[in-house]
Amino acid sequence: MHPALQNLEVICTISSYVERTSLPALASTCREFEHPALDVLWRDLHSVSPLVNCLPSDLFGSDHGCSVLQKPPDGKVWDTLFKCASRVRSITITRSYRSENPQTEALSLLMLSCPSTPASFFPKLRKLTLYDNGTRSTAEFLRMTFVPSLVELNLQITSASSTTLPVLSSLGTLCPNLQRMTVQVARARDDWLRKTLPFLIQSVSQLHHLHTLSVCDLGHKGMEYLMQLRALQSLSLDLTTSSSWDTLPQVQSPGFQDLKLLKLSTRTIEHASNFFRSLQIVRSRGISFNFASHHAGSSASGSAMLSQFLAILQEKCDNDKLESFSFIRLGNMQPTELGIFTSLHAFRNLTQLVIEEDCDISMSDEELCQLVKAWPKLRVLKLGLYNTITLPTFNGLIELLRLCPVLTSLSLVIDATELDGIDLKCPGGGLCNKHIKFLALGRSPLRSPVNVAVILSGLFPYLEEVDICGSASNKWIIVNDFLSGFRLVREQRIEACVCSDL
Template sequence: MHPALQNLEIICMISSYVKCSSLPSFASTCRAFEHPALNALWRDLQSVKPLVQCLPDDLFGFDELGGVALQEPLDDRMWHTLFKYTSRVHSITVPNDMEAINPVCLLVLSCSSAPALLFPNLRKLEWHASGTHCAADFLRMVFVPSLLELNMDIPSASSAFFSVLSSLGTSCPRLQNMSLNYGFRPLILSFEASPFITRPISQLHHLHTLSVCDLGIQGIEHLTELRALESLSLKFTIDSAWDIVDLSLSGFHNLQSLSLSTVTMEQASDFLSSLQFVRTKEIRVDFEDQDESTAILRLFAISIFAPLYACRNLTQLLVGSVCYISMSNKELGQLVTAWPKLQVLQIKCYPSDDSDSIIPTFHGLITLLGRCPALTSLTLVINVTKLNGIDLKSPGGGCRNERLKFLALGNSPIKVPVNVALIISGLFPNLKKVDCWDAYPMGQKKSVKQQWELVNSIIGGFSLVEERSFAIWSDL
């Protein structure tokens, strides 16, 4: 054997590139390849079916009701064989298919000789199945101290399943990343699950990222005590209430990223107002899709972010769509004055059909550039039909941003594409094009889209001329 093949690290690397279908043959080649190949084969399971398939075919049958039944218990030799494989598993994905889970649950529940930890090295669990009683039994097997990541999508759940979830804090004390989604029944399941998961989550002192439905005031109070928490995503339901007078929460000490999915503007504003301090660098607010009649009532106002004015280290602010915007140039300047380190600003809202609707112009955009010099990405609707007072030769009056790489102006109204292109290229000399997004609820007219395409064509021409000029000067 070549000396290199006696190096365990090299063999493990080779095993990682071998196709799964070829790993069993590779493992049987020689003793030196066996363990690395089996580790690669069993490391990441997309289902628990392989565990059942490695057992004797006649081990399972059917009972009188047609359910899966264990014909005989596993002896010590069989357990040794099964544990030889399960101990190598680092991640398990459970699809919405309980056929494979039932036999595994029967094995453990019916055999007193079953290993206490069937998956001692499990690091990650992806769950996309209903929370039945059998699923609860399986969950007990995979809630092990080594678990670091848990992602669950639960369309329905039994009380037994929730009871197992309540042991999460003690069963998986090292958990670092967790997401919990309730599918199409978030309102009902969130209400049922909250008493079972609130306290266990507060015991996860190594938790770095968390994505859950609103846990209520008491639950959020528990989360503020998690000093290791760096990323938090909260989904509010229609019944989420944060409009309590004088509500005051201590805030999050080390949180770097905060994402809120809300039904109304008021929910986001009330939640942010309840925090005594916010040191978060990245904040995202999305609004749940509603029908058009509901969306018409939504109006974005800068007052929603008043609690964040003290957050001087904010680098990213992203506001989702499905709402209208009414904001003057002065209000836009007021919004960004507090955030000199802002790098990404996304206010993905749309101008209203109302003739009294106010949206920023190029003057507001120039003010924004002066107050946020580190900006690299900007998404904002502005009125580019009002060009009064803008010098086409020097549109920013000396103010320009050479860092900006992405600019999206949505369905901004436009009249003179050539002048708009001159202003944009003057303000953002390194920008290659202007992006848009699908207008909601009113689609853009074809003529408007064509005008923005012309803007991009002109900006592209400017970039080409600049590149050629640079090449000529470089050759001199």
């Protein structure tokens, strides 16, 4: 054998590049390759079927549609199972919901007859992703996969049975090193939440190493526990199925002292307003919102409610700390004035502003510049706002580049048919942005692809192409063709200059 193949690191690297179907053959070639090849083969499972399939076919049977053990597992069965399962680092099961998953049901039966502790099934498991229906076998499968080595859990179930809830409540004890967790229950309603919350709250309150959490409404008591998790950095709260925020809570909570990101999903803007009113302060570097609708039985306009909500944010948030602000969805609200968003000027250290939802709103060059003038540190700007009457032009875009000189990503709808005042030989009057790596102009109308390409090439000399996803005109494809040609000519000129200097 070549000396290089006696190096374990080299063998592990080779094994990681081998096709999965060839790994068993590689493992059988010699002892040096056996363990590294088997480690790669069993490291990531997208089903537990391989584990069940490596066991004797006569071990399981069926009784009225349910899996049953035909005989007690012997020592050889346990040796085979532990040899494979001990190598598993991640399990991902995202099949469609069914009445039962026969593979997880089979493993659950084995666990009941296991001569050692349930944690011995997957002693090195680090990540578990399970989309399931929450039956008894789900609870038993979770019990064998909730191990101390687990650091990431993504759980989505249609309902939680009386056997699943106790297992969830033991999560903090069984998985003390958990760092990232997502728990979602499809079609959850208030009655389910009332029954489930005590179990979820107990588990979450014990996860002192948790830094990323995505969960449904845990109620006011659960929120207070979340605020005590000092390691928590990213929190996503789905309040869309809860009615507890229909009214303002009577007691204020301390709030969050040190988050990197707070993501909030609510049915209405009023719910989000009540949520923030219930907190004394929110110190977070980033905040993201998703509203299903703009009002629920309210006579107030969408613009008025949004304006009131932004005023509450200004009062409750640490204005100096907030760096990222996103509206992922604004529901069916149709604001009429861009000036609504100028209250965000209080957050003077913004580096990212994202408003993804399309809104029917007028935005002139002056209004665009008025919006962004307070944020010279802005690196990411995405405005999904559009209107068929008034759109910013290239003049507004050039002024935007002057006000925000460090932009690296820009998404904006402009009127690219309006070229008045633009010098094609020097579009920005000497101003350009060499940092932009992503530019999306959406449904921006245009007439002359070559002129638009000339302007964009002058403003963004290192831009490779315009993102045309969602574009309403094939002319943007032609713009990208011209940009590619201009870039090639520029590179050839640079190469010629270098060669002449040599």
